[in-house]
Amino acid sequence: YLVVTSLRRDQVDIYDAATRTLLQRLKVGDMPSHVAYSPDSKTVYVTLQGVKRVAAISLDERRLLWSAVVGPEPAGIIWHNGKLLVGVMGADHVAVMNPADGVVERTIYTGRGAHTVFAAPDGSALYVTSRVESRLTVLDPTTLEPKGRIELPGGPDCIAFDPQGKLWVTLRWVARVAQVDPRTGTYE
Numbered sequence: 001y002l003v004v005t006s007l008r009r010d011q012v013d014i015y016d017a018a019t020r021t022l023l024q025r026l027k028v029g030d031m032p033s034h035v036a037y038s039p040d041s042k043t044v045y046v047t048l049q050g051v052k053r054v055a056a057i058s059l060d061e062r063r064l065l066w067s068a069v070v071g072p073e074p075a076g077i078i079w080h081n082g083k084l085l086v087g088v089m090g091a092d093h094v095a096v097m098n099p100a101d102g103v104v105e106r107t108i109y110t111g112r113g114a115h116t117v118f119a120a121p122d123g124s125a126l127y128v129t130s131r132v133e134s135r136l137t138v139l140d141p142t143t144l145e146p147k148g149r150i151e152l153p154g155g156p157d158c159i160a161f162d163p164q165g166k167l168w169v170t171l172r173w174v175a176r177v178a179q180v181d182p183r184t185g186t187y188e
Helices: none
Strands: 002-006 011-016 021-026 032-037 043-048 053-058 063-069 074-080 083-088 093-097 104-109 114-119 126-130 135-139 146-151 156-161 167-171 176-180
Touching (some): 002 032, 093 114, 114 156, 126 156, 135 156
Antiparallel strands (some): 002 011, 011 021, 032 043, 053 063, 074 083, 083 093, 083 114, 093 104, 126 135
């Protein structure tokens, strides 16, 4: 399946990925934003920024399974080690949710404007961007404990990783891209 969220139209569209045929259009709440898939691709999880929730949608049945409060303006969401990690942009943390029922089991302070979580390709770390605090928080991928911070002016938003291990980080407030060396914390 291909899942497309429309923040402004308040809808989630589910398409057949091969033919790009629309299978279902769902109204699940205000401002659907980011998505994560379960490892078996049977469920998609969608952050709903306008209603402080995450929604779980069955892709085979194309229906809402649950919707749970996670915090103000949830943004990025990923599946990690059997849990959902959600950047709570209207606050200062990442919420750790149970994917079966949406219960928030834990919060991890990362800085104001926590946007989303990115897994390093080698599995050595998780990087959380915090737009307002202008920082990257490095989490241990096993314990989810913070193990480092990189101050990065300009509102870090999204990350891509290059083959040499550097991070390419979009800076939302200054319309630039920074290249970050995670070993030293230096950037250009």
